[in-house]
Amino acid sequence: MPLVGGRSALVLFVTAAVLVATSAPAWSAAHNITAILSGHRDLTEFSRELTATGLADDINGRNTITVLAVDDAHMAPLKARGLPRGTLRHVLSLHVLVDYYDDAKLHGLPGGSADVSTLFQASGDAPGSAGMVEIADRRGGRVAFAPQDAGAARGTAVFYVKAVHQAPYNISVLQVSGVMSSPAAEAPSSSSPDPSRLDFSDVMSKNGCGRFAGLIAATAGASAAFDKHTRDGFTFFCPADKAVEAFEPTFEKLRADARLAVVLYHGALGHYSTQALRAGHDDLATLASDDAGTTVGFAVHSAGGKVTLVSATHNAARVTRTLADADPVAVYMIDAVLVPFSLTANASSPPDLGPSESDGRSGRKDGGDGRKTSGSAPGWPRRGWVASALVFTTLLTAFASG
Template sequence: MPLVGGGSVLALLVAAVALVATSAPACRAAHNITAILAGHRDLAEFSRELTATGLADDINGRNTITVLAVDDANMAPLKARGLPRGTLRHVLSLHVLVDYYDDAKLHGLPGGSADVSTLFQASGDAPGSAGMVEIADRRGGRVAFAPQDAGDAQGAAVFYVKSVHEAPYNISVLQVSGVMSSPAAEAPSSSPESASRLDFSDVMSKNGCGRFAGLIAATAGASAAFDKHTRDGLTFFCPADKAVEAFEPAFKELGADARLAVVLYHAALGHYSPQALRTSHGDLTTLASDDAGATVGFAVHSVGGKATLVSATHKAARVTRTLADADPVAVYMIDAVLVPFSFTANASSPPDLGPSESDGRSGRKDGGDGRQTSSSAPGWPRRGWVASALVFTTLLAAFASG
């Protein structure tokens, strides 16, 4: 029996690859800012300070980012000032734009200018628009960057020098002519007493957790419980908006005590910095309690520097972003709602928690009793199996009919 020709087999294999590729979920691009800068010796000091202040981890944890790198010669005056670590972090965070800009985009700004948010604003430490940077195309084709709260202060603006690294639309590293700073960035670091008054709800609302901030405001006793403990230290884990949106119908079916328990379950006692969270392997105590009055916690597992929380009902949620870290309060985004109890005794019907969200793109679901379920086999989407089965069935048919 003649076999299928080589060209036909190749065509079928190409079709298989195409089908599987189109059925696979989109992957979040990964980058490592220290590895990118490692090939540029004149940016070594800038790279070291990003690592020392913890900004490197924040940069690596974001999918769309622009880093304004400063060479060693222009970093020297900043280093000589001996700024406290917190202040240095604020200054350098002005050099991290939470949007993608490359050489072409800089020279094609609509209207010749743009206002861009930075990691300083995303931290929740910048008052008003102090964390914004204006990009302006100036005379002679020069592109300037200036913090909005610096006003017209002489020397406030720095200029685009060259592109160091571009990975559209994931990460861009652009070299600038000097260090930007501003009055807000260099304001005295908050004392523990003032930091305890960090407006965590405002931080959540401005950084993709507005729906959870709404649950806090609408749940009797939640805000008061948080305010009572912030002075001694609290770490918030706020589910991203898409996760909360899918959970809200089930939340509305709960009794008042159960609602309060769910909300309080997303705050752990004590302040956990990003470094402490990444190296933690144990249980965290939350503000939630069970029917007997005993506190309910969740486990933290860290693999490869990424933290995952596992609830009392065995549901997992990944920590996807650091929204604020101002001792004694830290705020992190997670990609799923955590529940401390089985819903069978607290709701008229099991909830559908909908898709978990790593900034909104995972497809995991909670089966209602808190156990992790999935609409597809782990590690391989259902459509991938179907596509592969179709291709191999076609191949077999072709051989058989050859």
């Protein structure tokens, strides 16, 4: 007699499928452009520049995208021009369409053409209608891509060569015959701030870290300390608004010097590009210090292209987005507040952290951001335990119904 009947097996299968779907990490990217291009040696330089300009992260953060890749031979003249990083980013942004186009769609355009927005236009740096690209199916089946600038100005058109990678309605990578450019993309970046004068608070406020920017402004000495170091190379890790909102009740109960230390703990000395973070496994020095005046840092761990920061109290924060990366300053969004010390010991009154579990090895408790402060990898989410219980219950039901 079978252990599990047909109906019970079906229930078990459906339950397991739902649990797998709901247990998937919400922060995981739908695709990885660097990994996609890694199998194509002739696109190495294009991939490298996407990473260097921060566009790789922007591409990975979008669900529907088309990347117009350029081979090394045609990237060489662009590199030889020595464009500033901001200008190079604008040019490459023209090669990222914020819609999905594959081989079939290119040759089936309604009316034979389409105007598509790019990441250059989406960035807000493109003036007027600049940043749009016209796709046109021309005679002989050749498909052209031509950037559209304001007025009578027109950029350099390129042609479709072949499909490199296609995941329907998610990401498409198409090789084109050369580098598209336009007067708007190559214009002196008067609208783009001098990296050494980057208004990091403005960058944070406009990109989902407004609450942390508010903490910097409200914490005596924080802005001045950050301003002092940005010209020499600096990297900010700003917690997203949701993480700061959850941490604020605890933050308000800290002593003034402890609040300053928490804020300064999110600034690392030195400029670290996305590529440097992914390659490194060393501790980063910050502006925060403990009661003895010793500088406190945090560890950087990279796996599968994902970067995780682990604080001195072992709470973890994942880097979820690049907000700015132009030497000497970089700004990254993280999903939790980093805590450099025992919160209880530094509170003007014991902070109400709510229910928490002790770390059996260190005796530490929740770091105040909802994460268990242990040195090990983050534990299975609570919903994982619920999922386990549901599977167990289903198995028992299946066994009973035989």
